[in-house]
Amino acid sequence: MIAGGTVDAPIGRHPADRVRMAVVKNGREAVTHYRVRERFRAHTLIECRLETGRTHQIRVHMAHAKHPLVGDPVYSRLANPRQATPELLALLRDFRRQALHAEKLVFAHPASGEPVATEAPMPADMQALVAALRHDSAMHKI
Secondary structure, eight states: OOOEEEEEOOEEEOSSOTTSEEEOTTSBOOEEEEEEEEEOSSOEEEEEEESSOOTTHHHHHHHHTTOOOTTOTTTOOOOOOTTOOHHHHHHHHHOOSOSOOOOEEEEEOTTTOOEEEEEOOOOHHHHHHHHHHHHHHHHHTO
């Protein structure tokens, strides 16, 4: 099993849907490193580290790598795990945003150039989602 990897694929406007971004040959350089934090039965908790900062980069690259985000109406579809509990299916359907959280941000201060870092805990709705995925995996013994 792969525990992570790198998506090094250029991102630009989708050729048919100009509102969306996509991995395209003539796009701008985009590099996303990802690491598996936890595997569930039909989902994976992934940590991403960006080398570049393109519009929708995580969403586009993770969909391209076959790891679309839960709750992303543009770049993913609702996963329908086989034999998932009705509670998990309802939670996935009712998750009203992208399951994307900036746990830690580090950037250079614009004036001094010194590194600035900030961290934020995972929001309660995402914690509940992860707990439900753990429960579903335990019920189905992955």
